Amino acid sequence: MSLDFVFVMDPIERIDIDADSTFVLMLEAQKRGHRVLYGQMHQMSQRGAEPYMTVRQATLQRKKGDHVTLGEPMSVRLSDTDAVFMRKDPPFDLDFLLATLLLDRVDHSRVVMVNRPRTLRDMNEKLAALYWPELMPPTIISADRAEIRAFIAEHGRAVVKPLLNAGGAGVLLLEQGDRNIGSVLDLLTIEGRRLIEVQGFIEAVQEGDKRVILLDGEPIGAVNRIPQKGDLRANMHVGGSARPTTLTDRDKEIAAALAPEMKARGLVFVGIDVIGGYLTEVNVTSPTGLQEIDRFDGVCLEAQIIDWVEARHAALRA
Numbered sequence: 001m002s003l004d005f006v007f008v009m010d011p012i013e014r015i016d017i018d019a020d021s022t023f024v025l026m027l028e029a030q031k032r033g034h035r036v037l038y039g040q041m042h043q044m045s046q047r048g049a050e051p052y053m054t055v056r057q058a059t060l061q062r063k064k065g066d067h068v069t070l071g072e073p074m075s076v077r078l079s080d081t082d083a084v085f086m087r088k089d090p091p092f093d094l095d096f097l098l099a100t101l102l103l104d105r106v107d108h109s110r111v112v113m114v115n116r117p118r119t120l121r122d123m124n125e126k127l128a129a130l131y132w133p134e135l136m137p138p139t140i141i142s143a144d145r146a147e148i149r150a151f152i153a154e155h156g157r158a159v160v161k162p163l164l165n166a167g168g169a170g171v172l173l174l175e176q177g178d179r180n181i182g183s184v185l186d187l188l189t190i191e192g193r194r195l196i197e198v199q200g201f202i203e204a205v206q207e208g209d210k211r212v213i214l215l216d217g218e219p220i221g222a223v224n225r226i227p228q229k230g231d232l233r234a235n236m237h238v239g240g241s242a243r244p245t246t247l248t249d250r251d252k253e254i255a256a257a258l259a260p261e262m263k264a265r266g267l268v269f270v271g272i273d274v275i276g277g278y279l280t281e282v283n284v285t286s287p288t289g290l291q292e293i294d295r296f297d298g299v300c301l302e303a304q305i306i307d308w309v310e311a312r313h314a315a316l317r318a
Contacts, residue, residue: 003082003313005029006037006055008044008099009286010089017067021290021302022087027060028302032310036060037081038070041088041099051078051102079107083309085114087286090125090166096285097121112312114305115284116266123265126163126197128282129272131261135254135279138200145185148198152176157201160188166285168240173201204276208243211289212251213301214270215308217259221293221301222247244296250277258282268312269305 009015009022017023026036037055045052057071078084084106088096103117129136140151141163152158153176162170170188174181188196208224224245251274258279262270271287273280290301 003029003034003310004037004076004080005034005309006039006053006076006078006081006084007058007087008039008041008053008084008103009087011040012038012058012068012070015067017062017064019288019291021288022085022286023060023067024290024294024302025085025087025305026058027062028300028306030058030060032306034082037076038068041095044099044102046102046105049105051105052076053078078103079111081111082313083112083114086117086120089286091164092124092285093164110316112309112316113266114268114309115270119265119267120284123267123282123284124163125166125281125283125285126161128284129279132254132257132279135257136199137202137275137278137280140198141195142198143189143192143195145182145189145192148185148189148196149181151198152181155200159199159201160184161197161199162188163195163197199280202276202278202280207276208245209240209280210245210251210274211283211287212247212255212272212274213287213289213293214255214258214262214267214272215301215304216268217255217262219247219252219255220304221289221297221299222251223289223292223296242292242296248277250274254279268308 007022007026015023030036036058038058039053039055043054052075054073054075056073059069061067084103086103100117100121130139138155142148152174157173157175160172160174172184174184208226210222210224212219212222222245224243225240226243227240254274267284269287271283271289293299293301
């Protein structure tokens with residue numbers, strides 16, 4: 001059966017077709033004969049109680065510079081579609097918040113949501129991991145510069161992170177005695193008015209920051225990301241390099257601890273970050289890593305995800 005899959009994302013013309021996970025999800029859906037409908041957040045609307053979206057049918061191919069052809073714009077009532085993939089990259093901002101509020105109005109008893117809009121609002125990618133503090137390195141969330149200084153003094157070194165950024169933006173390593181601590185904390189906390197995350201430094205980050213992909217709470221693959229020399233950030237967006245890896249018993253233990261919450265909150269496609277056996281982040285907005293894992297492991301994770309969506313759709317319509 002041909003289904004209508006709506007992908008809400010950043011401008012499709014600009015994506016890196018060798019790395020983008022949304023691209024391969026769309027390709028897989030297209031291969032199965034589903035209609036791939038593309039749109040951006042600002043193309044949503046609401047008429048009465050019903051959310052609509054102006055979309056264009058996308059025809060895709062793995063050819064750089066010519067990877068997508070778009071059909072004519074058309075308006076669809078989102079509750080008449082079969083699945084909605086909310087794949088807009090962070091940062092989480094007001095536009096993202098408003099888009100999730102509209103997506104909440106889609107008939108979730110008929111339409112598969114990847115991921116559930118309410119949960120995208122509730123599960124900040126830094127804060128979410130603190131549902132399981134026992135799995136994490138020492139971590140605080142604070143805007144109090146004295147408290148943060150005390151944490152750095154206690155642990156010697158700490159990583160500070162803005163709560164709403166992604167891709168390693170604004171992530172810094174601070175050491176006790178560093179004369180930049182005051183300036184950095186003033187900048188990140190806006191002089192004590194904005195919360196940030198402060199996390200004990202994990203030496204094992206030089207060995208890699210592992211991205212583990214969860215599908216409905218179950219680990220289905222992983223890729224290791226190695227920081228470039230002189231940088232603590234392993235994000236591929238800022239120069240980290242992908243390396244093959246395997247799922248360890250510790251990775252599976254962490255995934256098992258998270259699974260009930262993932263299932264209960266409608267988090268179908270999630271990427272968790274694990275450094276040195278510690279959970280550091282739970283990525284829910286537009287996790288990536290599918291293409292790297294596919295290449296290293298000879299698998300097709302996007303097929304598993306589309307399998308799940310098709311099965312969930314069949315169950316809802318039954």
